[in-house]
Structure formats: C-alpha cells, structure tokens
Amino acid sequence: MGKSKTFEEWFLEALKRVEMNQSSIQARLDLSSATVSDWRHGNVVPRYYHITELARILHVNPREIYEALGLIPPLEETLPRETLESIELMRYASPEERQRAVRVLRELLDPDSSGTTSKEGTAGNEEEADE
8 A cells, every 4th residue: 555644635635525625624513723723733633523523524434534543554454355355345235235244244253142052054044044
C-alpha cells in the first residue's frame, strides 16, 4: 500500500466527496470552528459520539475515521487477504445470504452458542434443509 494520508488530507477529501465544507460540518454538529479545526489539524481527537455522527454525515463507516485518525490500523494490515476478499464479496450478497453467513460465522466462533447438540453435522444439515 502507499503512504498513509494524514487526517487532514482524509478529512478534506471526505468533505469534497459529499460536497461540504468545514463550516457546514461544524454547523451540523453544533460545534465551534476552533473545535473542527483542531480535529482537522490533529490537535484534538473527536469524541466517540462526534465520530459516529461525522461518519453518518460523510457517508463512511466510523472505522474509516478511526483509521484516518491513526487510532486503529487499516483492515488491510489486520486481516488476511482471503478475509478481505470475502468481506468484499458480501457487499453483493442478498440479505438472506448475509444472514446465513452470519449464522455460520457465529457457529464457527462459538459452537456452544448455536443451541445445537454435540452431534457432528447437526447445524450443517439443518442449514442444507433450509435451501
């Protein structure tokens, strides 16, 4: 991957994408211009609830803001390539396919929480019957 952007670079690009400016953000969030300027220049980290609202306004996932702030590493650095590809494919899945994938992942992560017995294949057979 290339050089990481600063939060200021990310923020300005995000504003441009939604055709807004810093003043419109401060008005929507009812904040002073100094506060938003401090965020932009990295002097202050926005509070959780401001990040959540900012994400909604900018039409991004809050994780993208946390990454841009340098508070968490980008997904590309934390997940295997195959996992990232699977996540990308899920964007195009139907709601039913997504629900099924979530059920399977939950069972994989915590087999005891699925409510199945200890017999092998019970959950899988029920899933097959649903199709």
